[in-house]
Amino acid sequence: MMLRAVVLILQDSLPKRQDTPPRSTVVATRNDEPMGVGGISQQVMSSAKTRSFAYLTVKDRTPQILTRAIDTLHRHKSEFFEKHGERGVEAEKKAISLLSKLRNELQTDKPIIPLVEKFVDTDIWNQYLEHQQSLLNESDGKPRWFYSPWLFVECYMYRRIHEAIIQSPPIDDFDVFKESKDQNFFESQESIIALCAYLQELLRTVEDLDENQLKNEFFKFLQISLWGNKCDLSLSGGETSSQKTSVINSLGDLEPFILVNDMEHLWSLLSNCKKRRGKAPVIRVDIVLDNSGFELVTDLVLADFLLASKLATEIHFYGKTIPWFVSDTTVHDFNWLIEQVKRSNHKWVSKCGVDWENHIKMGRWVYHDHMFWTLPHEFCAMPQVAPDLYADLQKAHLILFKGDLNYRKLTGDRKWEFTVPFHQALSGFHPAPLCSIRTLKAEIQVGLRPGQGEQLTASEPNWRTQGKYGIFQFDGPL
Numbered sequence: 001m002m003l004r005a006v007v008l009i010l011q012d013s014l015p016k017r018q019d020t021p022p023r024s025t026v027v028a029t030r031n032d033e034p035m036g037v038g039g040i041s042q043q044v045m046s047s048a049k050t051r052s053f054a055y056l057t058v059k060d061r062t063p064q065i066l067t068r069a070i071d072t073l074h075r076h077k078s079e080f081f082e083k084h085g086e087r088g089v090e091a092e093k094k095a096i097s098l099l100s101k102l103r104n105e106l107q108t109d110k111p112i113i114p115l116v117e118k119f120v121d122t123d124i125w126n127q128y129l130e131h132q133q134s135l136l137n138e139s140d141g142k143p144r145w146f147y148s149p150w151l152f153v154e155c156y157m158y159r160r161i162h163e164a165i166i167q168s169p170p171i172d173d174f175d176v177f178k179e180s181k182d183q184n185f186f187e188s189q190e191s192i193i194a195l196c197a198y199l200q201e202l203l204r205t206v207e208d209l210d211e212n213q214l215k216n217e218f219f220k221f222l223q224i225s226l227w228g229n230k231c232d233l234s235l236s237g238g239e240t241s242s243q244k245t246s247v248i249n250s251l252g253d254l255e256p257f258i259l260v261n262d263m264e265h266l267w268s269l270l271s272n273c274k275k276r277r278g279k280a281p282v283i284r285v286d287i288v289l290d291n292s293g294f295e296l297v298t299d300l301v302l303a304d305f306l307l308a309s310k311l312a313t314e315i316h317f318y319g320k321t322i323p324w325f326v327s328d329t330t331v332h333d334f335n336w337l338i339e340q341v342k343r344s345n346h347k348w349v350s351k352c353g354v355d356w357e358n359h360i361k362m363g364r365w366v367y368h369d370h371m372f373w374t375l376p377h378e379f380c381a382m383p384q385v386a387p388d389l390y391a392d393l394q395k396a397h398l399i400l401f402k403g404d405l406n407y408r409k410l411t412g413d414r415k416w417e418f419t420v421p422f423h424q425a426l427s428g429f430h431p432a433p434l435c436s437i438r439t440l441k442a443e444i445q446v447g448l449r450p451g452q453g454e455q456l457t458a459s460e461p462n463w464r465t466q467g468k469y470g471i472f473q474f475d476g477p478l
């Protein structure tokens with residue numbers, strides 16, 4: 001009875017809406033932003049439509065993530081006390097109250113307010129917010145949670161979580177998602193053992209493989225990394241989403257679910273680089289990482305294979321500077337995971353850890369941080385917003401973008417037709433040949449064959465949002 005009353009109050013406080021919300025044009029059309037090559041200005045995804053995946057994410061999944069973050073802080077209370085005494089407990093209370101306020105703003109569709117705490121990216125965020133506001137044509141128009149571009153709102157929420165934490169010293173370096181990321185790693189042990197054992201076995205004979213065998217192995221590691229992307233924690237509202245069965249044995253069964261498969265392009269590109277290596281000794285592959293835990297292991301295994309097969313000589317990784325979309329990799333996660341792998345009591349797993357640490361020491365693996373990855377901007381804005389990062393990416397022979405969020409930022413999260421070429425949807429973002437490796441967890445998808453998307457919609461209405469399908473989508477000269 002009591003619970004029902006609470007639910008009713010909550011529902012009442014939610015904005016009432018129809019399928020087409022009253023603020024008709026809202027912020028979905030951004031005529032001042034880069035257009036597609038055909039001169040088409042595309043609408044961006046927003047949560048204004050009640051049946052959209054974006055709406056359900058903002059309404060259900062994000063409050064759930066905030067509630068979990070609050071709960072995590074609660075559970076660490078005694079740890080904060082042991083570490084910092086009373087000040088730690090006070091800080092925990094403050095962080096919780098800031099997060100509760102944030103949850104309330106979201107659930108009651110309050111205006112999106114500027115960030116207040118000084119941090120490296122605060123001004124850029126607030127400028128972006130002003131820009132969103134300038135796009136509203138109503139006189140009192142303020143961007144709101146349910147009427148703003150979905151990509152912006154979601155990124156903003158994670159940035160506000162970070163603000164709540166940095167406003168609460170001495171616990172200002174606490175990662176509210178760390179526990180769930182670590183849990184994902186521990187729960188995926190069996191799969192991790194199988195992967196590491198497979199890699200180590202292969203490394204012993206890799207020199208003797210002929211072209212075809214090498215290509216087959218390359219395709220296997222790519223697919224392992226693709227399906228590793230199923231394991232993100234933001235889609236499951238922060239609930240555990242680990243890999244309990246061995247992916248290697250399922251690759252054949254999963255192949256029909258790859259909707260765009262440009263693996264051949266990746267092979268041509270890298271094997272040609274390898275053949276020409278006399279001329280340019282460095283072959284650099286950049287990996288824009290997504291989730292920590294099992295997915296990160298699949299990416300590191302791929303990176304190790306690229307070096308061993310000489311398809312690359314240097315791998316550059318890019319992670320997030322702050323906790324992001326629950327499971328995304330920060331430098332702490334990256335180092336923690338390699339340390340755990342090294343300490344494993346399984347001999348092939350620990351051998352991987354030792355090798356990986358060595359790659360880092362020797363400069364064959366390089367980890368980069370850049371705040372751009374946790375800004376709300378789509379990637380075509382990178383040359384203006386983060387020219388240094390763009391210049392860095394230009395040095396790569398190939399850039400692999402892992403995961404769904406990166407795909408949304410590559411394509412601007414716009415409502416492109418399914419058949420629009422990927423090159424066009426990138427809206428001028430071409431730092432180097434690039435490939436998105438992503439399982440579909442958001443409504444956007446481009447570069448499909450005519451009728452392919454419609455057919456899937458007819459047979460499986462949710463094909464775009466459940467992580468069941470995947471793509472290797474390449475753009476660039478070969």
Ligand SMILES: O=P(O)(O)OC[C@H]1O[C@](O)(CO)[C@@H](O)[C@@H]1O
Nearest residue numbers: 232234235403404405406441442
């Ligand atoms: O970890 P990934 O693959 O980037 O997925 C992030 C998830 O977050 C979302 O933005 C939804 O919250 C989806 O796009 C996707 O489900």
Ligand SMILES: [Mn+2]
Nearest residue numbers: 232290291325
């Ligand atoms: Mn992620």
